[in-house]
Amino acid sequence: MFTKAITRMPCENMIHGLTSASLGVPDFGLALEQHADYTSALRECGLTVSCIDADEQFPDSTFIEDTALVTSQWAIVTRPGADSRRGETSKVERHLSTHFSSVKSITAPGTLDAGDVMMVGRHFFIGLSDRTNQAGANALIALLGEQGCTGSTVAMHEMLHLKTGLSYLENNVLLVSGEFVSNPIFDQFDCIEIDPAESYAANSVWINGTVLVPSGNPIAARAIGAAGYTVREVSVSEFRKLDGGLSCLSLRF
Numbered sequence: 001m002f003t004k005a006i007t008r009m010p011c012e013n014m015i016h017g018l019t020s021a022s023l024g025v026p027d028f029g030l031a032l033e034q035h036a037d038y039t040s041a042l043r044e045c046g047l048t049v050s051c052i053d054a055d056e057q058f059p060d061s062t063f064i065e066d067t068a069l070v071t072s073q074w075a076i077v078t079r080p081g082a083d084s085r086r087g088e089t090s091k092v093e094r095h096l097s098t099h100f101s102s103v104k105s106i107t108a109p110g111t112l113d114a115g116d117v118m119m120v121g122r123h124f125f126i127g128l129s130d131r132t133n134q135a136g137a138n139a140l141i142a143l144l145g146e147q148g149c150t151g152s153t154v155a156m157h158e159m160l161h162l163k164t165g166l167s168y169l170e171n172n173v174l175l176v177s178g179e180f181v182s183n184p185i186f187d188q189f190d191c192i193e194i195d196p197a198e199s200y201a202a203n204s205v206w207i208n209g210t211v212l213v214p215s216g217n218p219i220a221a222r223a224i225g226a227a228g229y230t231v232r233e234v235s236v237s238e239f240r241k242l243d244g245g246l247s248c249l250s251l252r253f
Contacts, residue, residue: 001208003072005047006095006251010035010062011054017242018060018082020160024241031238035062038212038249041234045207047252052095058088062239063248066113066131066161067092069124069140070253074147076104076140081111081131099253104143110136115161115248120168124151125185127162154185163247165199169206173227175220177202192227195219203245205252212246 010031017026042049055061060082067089069076075096077089089105096103106112116127117140124144126137134153141151158179159165166186167175174189177199181191194202201220205212206229213221215235225231236246 002045002047002252004099004253005042005049006052006064006070006092007035007039007042007049007249008052008062008064008092009054011056011059013056013059014062014242016059018084019242021241021243026238026241028238031062034235034238035249038234038236038246041212041232042207042250042252044232045210045212047207049250050095052091055088055091058085060085060242060244061088063115063242063244064088064092064251065248066115068096068251069114069117070096070251071119071147072253074102074104075100075253076106076143078112078114079106079108079110079136081113081129081133081136104146106136106139106143109133110139112136112140113161115163116156118162118166118168122149124149125154125162125166126151127154127156127159129156129159129161131161152185154183160243163203164245165202167202167204167206167247169204169211169224169227169229175202175204175224192223194223200240200245203247205246207252214240214246 077093111133113131116132118125144151165178165180176191177194198217198220201217210230215233
């Protein structure tokens with residue numbers, strides 16, 4: 001069960017954020033409204049939410065998930081793969097220090113975006129992507145070992161992040177899409193395959209029995225509901241324009 005979440009306010013400079021989506025420029029005002037609703041959804045799931053102020057130096061900083069891997073017991077600050085995002089971690093680390101007595105860090109030459117990390121119990125799947133390299137994965141696996149956890153890598157060829165195409169919904173249920181559908185690494189799970197037309201919904205978020213699903217994906221929402229979960233749809237169209245998804249917008253622990 002999760003009890004807390006940390007978010008980070010979007011900045012006006014988000015319109016200059018990194019993207020390959022070709023969906024147009026984000027509407028900042030609408031992004032603020034969507035972020036507020038996202039925060040409301042977290043609270044509806046029983047979480048206490050704290051929010052770090054916006055920082056105009058870092059257009060992508062609202063995607064806080066990439067900057068840290070957090071559980072109820074420990075936190076690891078990452079070293080983002082995009083040079084323009086490296087400075088985002090300092091404020092996140094300071095905020096995490098108010099929750100945890102010790103915060104570890106990934107250091108050079110490792111790069112790691114936590115959007116490439118999927119937690120399943122005490123095991124962590126780590127995608128090797130353009131943002132996460134082998135050195136970063138190795139460093140994370142070593143730090144996980146200090147916490148009595150394990151990690152393994154997943155080769156990637158298409159997705160920006162591992163969790164672009166995967167979401168663990170607990171109870172051995174996994175949302176899968178794209179290049180991960182036929183990957184034998186995930187044969188152990190009861191998989192819900194996301195329709196290719198709704199691949200964006202593969203990045204949904206389980207929180208205490210409720211699954212947050214991006215609005216506009218009715219096939220995925222029905223499939224998740226049919227699996228026994230409460231579905232709460234959240235509109236994140238402006239964040240999608242920056243290649244961001246639901247999980248990207250918070251740290252949950």
